[in-house]
Amino acid sequence: xxxxxxxxxxxxxxxxxxxxxxxxxxxxxxxxxxxxxxxxxxxxxxxxxxxxxxxxxxxxxxxxxxxxxxxxxxxxxxxxxxxxxxxxxxxxxxxxxxxxxxxxxxxxxxxxxxxxxxxxxxxxxxxxxxxxxxxxxxxxxxxxxxxxxxxxxxxxxxxxxxxxxxxxxxxxxxxxxxxxxxxxxxxxxxxxxxxxxxxxxxxxxxxxxxxxxxxxxxxxxxxxxxxxxxxxxxxxxxxxxxxxxxxxxxxxxxxxxxxxxxxxxxxxxxxxxxxxxxxxxxxxxxxxx
Numbered sequence: 409x410x411x412x413x414x415x416x417x418x419x420x421x422x423x424x425x426x427x428x429x430x431x432x433x434x435x436x437x438x439x440x441x442x443x444x445x446x447x448x449x450x451x452x453x454x455x456x457x458x459x460x461x462x463x464x465x466x467x468x469x470x471x472x473x474x475x476x477x478x479x480x481x482x483x484x485x486x487x488x489x490x491x492x493x494x495x496x497x498x499x500x501x502x503x504x505x506x507x508x509x510x511x512x513x514x515x516x517x518x519x520x521x522x523x524x525x526x527x528x529x530x531x532x533x534x535x536x537x538x539x540x541x542x543x544x545x546x547x548x549x550x551x552x553x554x555x556x557x558x559x560x561x562x563x564x565x566x567x568x569x570x571x572x573x574x575x576x577x578x579x580x581x582x583x584x585x586x587x588x589x590x591x592x593x594x595x596x597x598x599x600x601x602x603x604x605x606x607x608x609x610x611x612x613x614x615x616x617x618x619x620x621x622x623x624x625x626x627x628x629x630x631x632x633x634x635x636x637x638x639x640x641x642x643x644x645x646x647x648x649x650x651x652x653x654x655x656x657x658x659x660x661x662x663x664x665x666x667x668x669x670x671x672x673x674x675x676x677x678x679x680x681x682x683x684x685x686x687x688x689x690x691x692x693x694x695x696x697x
Contacts, residue, residue: 421461425474428454437631440600447601450627450661451482452653485629486652486660488645493676493694500586500695501525504621504667507532508686513540513549513559519683519690523547526583527559530592530623552579556590570611576604578611585697586673587614591622601625605632615639619695620668623688628652628663640668641675643693648678654689658682667693 432454437443455478462471501524505516512535517523523544529535535557537549550558553569554577567580572594579590589612593604605626612620612635620640626632628642636642644652644667653660665688669675674696681690 417464421465421471424461425458428457436629437602443601444597447627447662450653451478451485452659452661455479455482486663487650488648488652490647490649490677493647495676495694496696499676500584500697501692502619502621502667502695503527503690503692504530504590504665505690506530506592506623506665506686506688508688509533509555511685513557515685516690519681519685520692522692523559523561524692525561526588528588528590528621529557529559530577530590531555532557550581552590553577554592556592558590568611572604572607574599574604576607578608580611585617586695587616587618589618589620589622591620591624593623593625595623595625601630602632605630609635612636612639615670616672617697618670619673621666621691623665625664628666633666636666636668640670643667643669643675643678644680644691646675646678647693648680650680652680654680654691655687657684657687658689664688665691667691669693669695673697 428449431445431449432451435442436446455475458471458475462468503520503524507516507529509531510533512533516527516529532555537551540549548560548563550564552558553571556577556579558564558581560583562584565582567582570578574594576594577592581588591608593608651660653663654665655662676694676696678693681692683690
């Protein structure tokens with residue numbers, strides 16, 4: 409009986425692990441339901457499942473080899489090492505943060521430990537812009553649609569504010585000669601991501617002197633970001649250090665937040681700032697025009 413149970417447990421192991429690997433490396437975002445599973449089971453989580461399934465096995469060799477292979481793939485994808493660049497006074501500092509509906513600009517400045525040239529907050533609490541403007545009279549604060557806020561050291565020209573039928577936002581604004589798109593994609597599981605990313609991609613009308621930043625609610629590996637990968641450089645991939653993933657609560661599970669920089673701008677340095685103020689990490693990048 410014990411031998412039968414061991415065989416059964418081994419079969420269950422093989423079935424579960426095979427299904428997870430096929431989902432992650434083959435099926436991916438083949439359809440709506442498949443996409444939800446793909447996002448819910450990132451590679452670090454699959455790695456943990458493989459290790460947990462090996463606990464009650466006497467012969468763990470194959471599980472440990474597979475776990476080591478997945479770890480190498482994950483590190484190769486997500487862990488970045490870059491030499492620091494010298495930041496000059498006239499270089500441009502940009503910060504993005506999904507503030508998790510609990511934080512405003514004061515918390516954001518504290519977490520960033522700076523007042524950058526441009527700071528974009530999505531899902532922010534209501535900020536008292538009049539009070540902030542009095543406290544920082546040299547700078548500019550803006551409240552845009554769907555609780556998207558922008559701080560800028562120079563005046564901002566808001567070109568367009570577009571909201572999809574399912575509450576994804578793309579805000580186009582310009583400042584200091586750079587074109588910005590602030591993005592906040594709906595995180596609802598009822599809304600297929602291909603709808604919302606098609607909406608976002610259709611509104612990015614320029615790839616010159618442009619920075620696209622926001623919570624895209626899909627990981628970097630998503631096929632729905634292929635247009636961005638083709639036309640822009642990913643700030644963290646180019647000049648970040650450490651794990652790229654920005655979610656969940658400082659655990660490197662999914663890289664949902666991104667800063668994309670047009671190829672005619674030079675990315676000097678990118679930081680991921682971990683914080684327990686939000687379930688999303690903050691992203692900061694320095695750009696030379």
